[in-house]
Amino acid sequence: MTDTVISILFSGAAFATVLYLISVGLSITMGLLGIANLAHGAFAMAGGYIAFALVNRLGVNFFAALLVAAVAVAAISVVLERLIYRPVYDAGELEQVLLSMGLIFASIAIAHFAFGPLPLAVNVPASLQGQVDIGWRSFPAYRLFLIAFGLCVFVTLWFAIERTALGARIRAAVDNRAMAEGVGINTRVLFTVVFALGSALAAVGGALGSEVVALTPFYPLEYLVYFLIVVSIGGLGSVSGPALAALLLGFGDSACKILIPEFGAFFIYVAIFLVLLVRPNGLFGRAQS
Amino acid sequence: MLDDRIIEETGCLDCVNVCAGWGETQVLSDVSFSLPQGEMLAVLGRNGVGKSTLLSTIVGRATLRSGELRWDGSSIAQLSKFQRARVGIGLVPQEREIFRSLSVEENLTVAAQVRNGADSWTLDRVYALFPRLKERRTNQGNQLSGGEQQMLSIGRALMGNPSLLLLDEPMEGLAPVIVEQLITALHQIRTETKMAIVLVEQHVAIALEFATRLIVLDRGAVVYDNSDGAGVPDRGRIEQLVGVEAI
Numbered sequence: 001m002t003d004t005v006i007s008i009l010f011s012g013a014a015f016a017t018v019l020y021l022i023s024v025g026l027s028i029t030m031g032l033l034g035i036a037n038l039a040h041g042a043f044a045m046a047g048g049y050i051a052f053a054l055v056n057r058l059g060v061n062f063f064a065a066l067l068v069a070a071v072a073v074a075a076i077s078v079v080l081e082r083l084i085y086r087p088v089y090d091a092g093e094l095e096q097v098l099l100s101m102g103l104i105f106a107s108i109a110i111a112h113f114a115f116g117p118l119p120l121a122v123n124v125p126a127s128l129q130g131q132v133d134i135g136w137r138s139f140p141a142y143r144l145f146l147i148a149f150g151l152c153v154f155v156t157l158w159f160a161i162e163r164t165a166l167g168a169r170i171r172a173a174v175d176n177r178a179m180a181e182g183v184g185i186n187t188r189v190l191f192t193v194v195f196a197l198g199s200a201l202a203a204v205g206g207a208l209g210s211e212v213v214a215l216t217p218f219y220p221l222e223y224l225v226y227f228l229i230v231v232s233i234g235g236l237g238s239v240s241g242p243a244l245a246a247l248l249l250g251f252g253d254s255a256c257k258i259l260i261p262e263f264g265a266f267f268i269y270v271a272i273f274l275v276l277l278v279r280p281n282g283l284f285g286r287a288q289s
Numbered sequence: 290m291l292d293d294r295i296i297e298e299t300g301c302l303d304c305v306n307v308c309a310g311w312g313e314t315q316v317l318s319d320v321s322f323s324l325p326q327g328e329m330l331a332v333l334g335r336n337g338v339g340k341s342t343l344l345s346t347i348v349g350r351a352t353l354r355s356g357e358l359r360w361d362g363s364s365i366a367q368l369s370k371f372q373r374a375r376v377g378i379g380l381v382p383q384e385r386e387i388f389r390s391l392s393v394e395e396n397l398t399v400a401a402q403v404r405n406g407a408d409s410w411t412l413d414r415v416y417a418l419f420p421r422l423k424e425r426r427t428n429q430g431n432q433l434s435g436g437e438q439q440m441l442s443i444g445r446a447l448m449g450n451p452s453l454l455l456l457d458e459p460m461e462g463l464a465p466v467i468v469e470q471l472i473t474a475l476h477q478i479r480t481e482t483k484m485a486i487v488l489v490e491q492h493v494a495i496a497l498e499f500a501t502r503l504i505v506l507d508r509g510a511v512v513y514d515n516s517d518g519a520g521v522p523d524r525g526r527i528e529q530l531v532g533v534e535a536i
Binding site: 165168169171172174175176178179180181182183184185186187 | 348
């Protein structure tokens with residue numbers, strides 16, 4: 001019994017870390033400009049495939065590949081933001097949804113062409129292979145590293161958003177964009193910076209997480225629901241909301257898969273349905289009244 | 290990029306035949322006035338005659354459909370909202386619009402713009418003006434009373450060291466004791482800093498306490514104009530036009 005609970009918590013936390021790394025940028029950019037960028041998962045997939053190509057095919061160091069993937073995806077995202085997203089900022093939600101769905105399908109086609117349909121994972125470095133024995137039980141070293149990494153990212157982001165001048169500007173723009181501009185904040189530049197950072201984090205999530213969530217061309221579509229659940233339960237424009245939401249979703253998902261695999265994710269969706277009925281702004285968000 | 294020179298100087302505002310509104314709806318028609326540097330203009334009128342729209346047009350929230358807006362001789366009509374804030378236009382909006390997830394102190398520091406000059410506003414000076422804000426500096430923006438929010442909104446605008454301060458009914462809905470404090474603070478701001486101020490008011494008595502330059506708006510047009518401040522304001526006529534008696 002205890003063993004099952006620990007398994008659920010451990011694999012849930014690993015899945016939650018991947019979901020958090022990918023979704024937190026989406027939460028903040030959606031909170032900032034109200035843009036529904038459904039193609040955010042494509043940035044995660046791109047990061048994963050870039051790291052895969054570098055590590056598995058070219059033999060580049062794992063951590064160097066992570067860095068390259070993050071920087072490359074951030075650069076790609078800024079170009080897309082300037083060229084493709086900017087024209088639809090002032091358009092309606094339908095245009096934004098159509099555009100980002102189109103980007104998802106384009107990314108699926110490119111991924112399929114370049115890497116084929118089979119699930120792939122970035123090779124884990126030798127130093128993180130095997131099990132770590134912590135006395136009464138052993139855990140996979142890589143997943144421990146993944147969870148610790150997620151914690152570090154959470155603490156860093158929390159500090160950056162809640163305790164720095166840049167973070168205060170981001171929160172001000174999420175609260176009231178017109179007033180933020182009215183005190184001299186250039187919200188467009190702020191948005192580009194956050195968009196780039198959010199995409200870089202997604203790329204790291206996709207690359208680090210490929211051991212938990214395998215890379216396939218349909219990645220951006222298959223996990224879109226999970227990213228959106230984290231954002232909608234966690235609330236827009238928040239750092240800690242998506243973290244708690246990702247943990248809830250990770251634990252729930254792995255509990256369902258381990259205890260009642262025949263129902264799949266059925267109970268997860270029911271729970272989210274109920275939560276959003278009662279709290280349409282999510283559980284932890286900076287809800288706009 | 291904007292010239293540093295413009296930011297350092299104290300400017301003056303020219304509205305020339307301003308027609309403006311929201312989306313397809315036109316609210317203001319042919320509003321003209323000129324406000325020299327360091328002077329104060331009161332804008333009076335009933336609810337919904339376009340007083341707030343006038344301020345919104347100056348800061349770039351509402352759409353200028355025709356006419357000209359000049360700041361220090363150069364047009365600001367094409368500048369975006371944040372650029373207008375950076376040339377020195379500060380707004381205290383009617384709804385106060387405090388950043389709710391920022392602390393009181395962050396609300397002030399996030400708006401700080403440094404300008405040269407002996408009379409520039411700093412965190413300490415804003416706290417000296419409103420000691421209440423210093424007591425509540427770690428509180429979140431959404432934990433403040435109406436009066437504290439108004440003090441914070443004014444303090445936040447001052448932190449930008451504006452040369453033009455736009456105040457939209459700052460006394461509205463506040464207890465008389467708070468109104469007294471705010472009037473004292475406004476007098477203090479007037480004597481300590483040389484900035485142009487546009488005060489939107491519904492109460493004739495408050496407007497006359499501060500300004501001899503005033504205009505009255507009705508249905509988006511200027512119906513009484515003493516914006517050059519030359520004559521003594523005709524209180525009886527103004528009260529008749531505004532239609533509500535002062536406090």
